[in-house]
Amino acid sequence: MPNSDFLIIGSGIAGLTFAVKVAQACPDKKVTIITKADESESNTKYAQGGIAVVLNENDSFDKHVEDTLRAGDGLCDLEVVNMVIKEGPERLKEIIEIGARFDVNYSGGFDLGKEGGHSENRIVHHKDITGYEIERALLHKIYTTSNIEIYSHHFAIDLITEHQIKKKVTEPNPDLTCYGAYVLNQKTGKIEKYTANITMLASGGTGQVYGHTTNPLIATGDGIAMAYRAKAKIKDMEFIQFHPTALYEPGGVSPSFLISEAVRGFGAKLKTRKGKAFMHKYDERKELASRDIVSKAIDNELKNSGDDYVCLDCTHLDIELFKQHFPNIYKKCQGIGIDISKELIPVVPASHYLCGGISVNExxxxxxxxxxxxxxxxxxxxxxxxxxxxxxxxxxxxxxERSYKKVIKDIVDIVPPGEIPEWNEEGTTEPDELVLITHNRMELQAVMRDYVGIVRSDKRLNRALKRLHLLYKETEELYDTTKVSPQLCELRNLITIGYLIVKQSIARTENKGAYYNKNLD
Structure with missing residues (x-):
C-alpha cells in the first residue's frame, strides 16, 4: 500500500506548483503525484492566453479587481479577489524562477497582452502556448526533485474517508476526514490504496460533459465527482463559461481548437458569415466584452441566421506580427486551408471553463x-x-501557495479510525460490451449540449434531469457488475457532473454572468 505525506491528484499548474513547494519545504517528506494520462496532459497544457497580473505602470490592483468583479456579475468574493490579484506579481516571479519563460517587448519588459473584459494590458504570455510553457518548466522541476514521485496512467477512483472505514455517511459531515484514495493502475489493472496525511485534488475541469469543448479528453470532472460522493460541499456548478471563439470544423472535433481571446485583443473583429459586424449591438466594449456576453451574442446571431458559425476577421491585421504572437493559431488555420490574411476564420462558442466546483476556504x-x-x-x-x-x-x-503554507504549518500524521479495506470487486466480471459505455457517454453529451447550453429553460433543464436519471441507473448497474475501467469511471463521473450542473441550474432564481435561463427574464 503506497503511503505518502502528500498525495496530489492531477498534474496541471495547480498540482505541480503545490508539489514543488511542499517538496522543497519538507525534504524529508514523501510527495506523490498521480495522473490518469501522461504527466504533461492537463488543461494547463492547452491554456493559450496567459496569466493576468498587474505589472503595467498604467494599470493598478484596483482596475484588475474592478474588471474581475464586473465579469463575475456581483457574485465574486471581494476579499478573495483582492487577495488573489495582490499576490499575483509575487507568484509570477516564483514561476519565472522555476524556469517559465514569457515574451518580452523591444524595451525588455513583458509583452503584456489584452483580453476580453480587461481594461488594461496585463496578460503575461509565452506566444500562444503559455500553459504548455508553464507545464514544461514545472515538470522539469518535478523530475529534478528527489522526494517527488509521479505516477502516470494511474486513475483515482474514489477518496478514502469514514465511508469506507466505518459506515456509510449520507450527509455532509464536519467530522469527515480524507485518508487518501483508491487508485487504478492502468498498466496492471490493479486497484491499490494510496494513503496520505494530506490529499490535494488538482484534477482540472469538466468540459467533456458537453463534448463540444476546448478541454482535452481527460477533462471529465473526476475530482469534483469524487469529492461529491465523499460528501464535500460543491458550489456554483451552473456557471459554465463558454469560450466564444473555438475553431469551427465540419463534423465536430473534440477537443475544439481554441482561437485565443488575445486574438480579439490584437484587433480581430467578429462578423457574420455575410461579413457584417455585430458586437456593437450587444456591448459598448464590442469584441472585448466579457466571454458570457460575447458567447450569448454569437448564440443569438446563429439562432437568427440559421448559420453554423460566425467569423473572426483578421484580414486587416499585420499578418507578420500575428505570426509572431500566434504561431500555432496561424499554423492551425493554414493547415485546414484558411489563409487568414485573405479569409475569415469560422468560429463557434464551446464549453471552456467551470466557474464552480469543490468549495474551499482561503x-x-x-x-x-x-x-x-x-x-x-x-x-x-x-x-x-x-x-x-x-x-x-x-x-x-x-x-x-496558500495551500502549501497551510499544510506545512499544520501537517500531522493521521490515523484512520479502523483498518482501510482493500478495494472489493467481488462478483464483478470483465465488461463484454463497451458500446454501452461509449453510447451512454455520447447520449450524456448530447443531452448537455441540447438542454444545458448557453441558453437554458425550465423545460429543457427538467427534461435533462429525467434523462440523466436514466443514464445514472444504467451506469450504476454496470459499475456494480463489471470490473472498474477508466472509461466506466469517467462516464460515472461525467453523469455526476451533469447532474450537479442541472440541479444547481434549477435552483438558481436569477440570471447572472455565464448563467442564462430564458424563463427568468
Missing amino acids: HGQTSIKNLFACGECSHTGLHGANRLASNSLLEALVYA
Whole structure:
C-alpha cells in the first residue's frame, strides 16, 4: 500500500506548483503525484492566453479587481479577489524562477497582452502556448526533485474517508476526514490504496460533459465527482463559461481548437458569415466584452441566421506580427486551408471553463478534513458568475501557495479510525460490451449540449434531469457488475457532473454572468 505525506491528484499548474513547494519545504517528506494520462496532459497544457497580473505602470490592483468583479456579475468574493490579484506579481516571479519563460517587448519588459473584459494590458504570455510553457518548466522541476514521485496512467477512483472505514455517511459531515484514495493502475489493472496525511485534488475541469469543448479528453470532472460522493460541499456548478471563439470544423472535433481571446485583443473583429459586424449591438466594449456576453451574442446571431458559425476577421491585421504572437493559431488555420490574411476564420462558442466546483476556504481547504482542492476543480469565490480571461492560471498559482503554507504549518500524521479495506470487486466480471459505455457517454453529451447550453429553460433543464436519471441507473448497474475501467469511471463521473450542473441550474432564481435561463427574464 503506497503511503505518502502528500498525495496530489492531477498534474496541471495547480498540482505541480503545490508539489514543488511542499517538496522543497519538507525534504524529508514523501510527495506523490498521480495522473490518469501522461504527466504533461492537463488543461494547463492547452491554456493559450496567459496569466493576468498587474505589472503595467498604467494599470493598478484596483482596475484588475474592478474588471474581475464586473465579469463575475456581483457574485465574486471581494476579499478573495483582492487577495488573489495582490499576490499575483509575487507568484509570477516564483514561476519565472522555476524556469517559465514569457515574451518580452523591444524595451525588455513583458509583452503584456489584452483580453476580453480587461481594461488594461496585463496578460503575461509565452506566444500562444503559455500553459504548455508553464507545464514544461514545472515538470522539469518535478523530475529534478528527489522526494517527488509521479505516477502516470494511474486513475483515482474514489477518496478514502469514514465511508469506507466505518459506515456509510449520507450527509455532509464536519467530522469527515480524507485518508487518501483508491487508485487504478492502468498498466496492471490493479486497484491499490494510496494513503496520505494530506490529499490535494488538482484534477482540472469538466468540459467533456458537453463534448463540444476546448478541454482535452481527460477533462471529465473526476475530482469534483469524487469529492461529491465523499460528501464535500460543491458550489456554483451552473456557471459554465463558454469560450466564444473555438475553431469551427465540419463534423465536430473534440477537443475544439481554441482561437485565443488575445486574438480579439490584437484587433480581430467578429462578423457574420455575410461579413457584417455585430458586437456593437450587444456591448459598448464590442469584441472585448466579457466571454458570457460575447458567447450569448454569437448564440443569438446563429439562432437568427440559421448559420453554423460566425467569423473572426483578421484580414486587416499585420499578418507578420500575428505570426509572431500566434504561431500555432496561424499554423492551425493554414493547415485546414484558411489563409487568414485573405479569409475569415469560422468560429463557434464551446464549453471552456467551470466557474464552480469543490468549495474551499482561503487556504484551499475543503469541507472534509485534510482534503484540499486547487485549480479549476475548486470554487474559491474569485470568478463569481463568470471568469475574467487569464485569471485561472493566476488563481492556481496563488492557491497552490496558500495551500502549501497551510499544510506545512499544520501537517500531522493521521490515523484512520479502523483498518482501510482493500478495494472489493467481488462478483464483478470483465465488461463484454463497451458500446454501452461509449453510447451512454455520447447520449450524456448530447443531452448537455441540447438542454444545458448557453441558453437554458425550465423545460429543457427538467427534461435533462429525467434523462440523466436514466443514464445514472444504467451506469450504476454496470459499475456494480463489471470490473472498474477508466472509461466506466469517467462516464460515472461525467453523469455526476451533469447532474450537479442541472440541479444547481434549477435552483438558481436569477440570471447572472455565464448563467442564462430564458424563463427568468
